[in-house]
Amino acid sequence: xxxxxxxxxxxxxxxxxxxxxxxxxxxxxxxxxxxxxxxxxxxxxxxxxxxxxxxxxxxxxxxxxxxxxxxxxxxxxxxxxxxxxxxxxxxxxxxxxxxxxxxxxxxxxxxxxxxxxxxxxxxxxxxxxxxxxxxxxx
Numbered sequence: 001x002x003x004x005x006x007x008x009x010x011x012x013x014x015x016x017x018x019x020x021x022x023x024x025x026x027x028x029x030x031x032x033x034x035x036x037x038x039x040x041x042x043x044x045x046x047x048x049x050x051x052x053x054x055x056x057x058x059x060x061x062x063x064x065x066x067x068x069x070x071x072x073x074x075x076x077x078x079x080x081x082x083x084x085x086x087x088x089x090x091x092x093x094x095x096x097x098x099x100x101x102x103x104x105x106x107x108x109x110x111x112x113x114x115x116x117x118x119x120x121x122x123x124x125x126x127x128x129x130x131x132x133x134x135x136x137x138x
Contacts, residue, residue, distance in 0.1 A: 056084025056102040068138035073127035077104040082137075086127070089135040090115065 059081035062068060068082065076082045080102030087108060090096035096111035104127075113125035121130050132138070 054084055054088070054100040056080055056087075056100060059084065059102060065138050073129070073132070077127055083108070085137060086135065089137065093135075 061081045068076070083104050084100055084102040087096055087098070087100045087102075090108070090111045091100065093115065095115045096108060098105065098107040109125040112127065112131055113123050115121075115134070116123045116125070116128075116131065119130075119134055121128075121134075
C-alpha cells in the first residue's frame with residue numbers, strides 16, 4: 001500500500017510544474033493570469049480603464065437594481081441608461097454596430113431581431129424578458 005502511494009505521489013509531482021527560484025514571476029503570471037481580457041493591465045501592472053466613455057454612462061439610473069425587474073420592456077426602452085446598456089451588450093456580442101446613444105432605433109431593433117433568431121427565440125425585434133435574460137440585464 002505504501003509503495004502504491006509513493007508511486008502515485010511521484011507521478012503527480014512529476015506532472016505538476018513547481019516554481020523555480022530563478023523565475024518566480026512566470027509562476028505568478030500563470031497563477032493569477034494577468035492576460036485576462038476582462039481585467040486588462042497596463043505596463044505597470046495596474047488595471048487599465050478604456051479611455052472611451054459613452055454618453056449613457058452618466059445618465060441617471062435606479063438606486064436599486066431589482067427595481068428594473070418590475071418594469072416592462074416598453075417602459076424600459078424610454079430609459080436612456082438602460083437602452084445604452086442594451087446597446088453596449090449587443091455590440092459586445094456583435095449584433096449592434098451603431099452609436100451607443102441611449103435611443104431605441106431601427107438599428108437596435110434589427111440587432112435584437114438578429115439576436116433572437118440566433119438564440120432560437122420568437123423574432124419580434126422588441127425588448128422582451130427572454131432578451132433581457134439572454135443579455136443578463138435586469
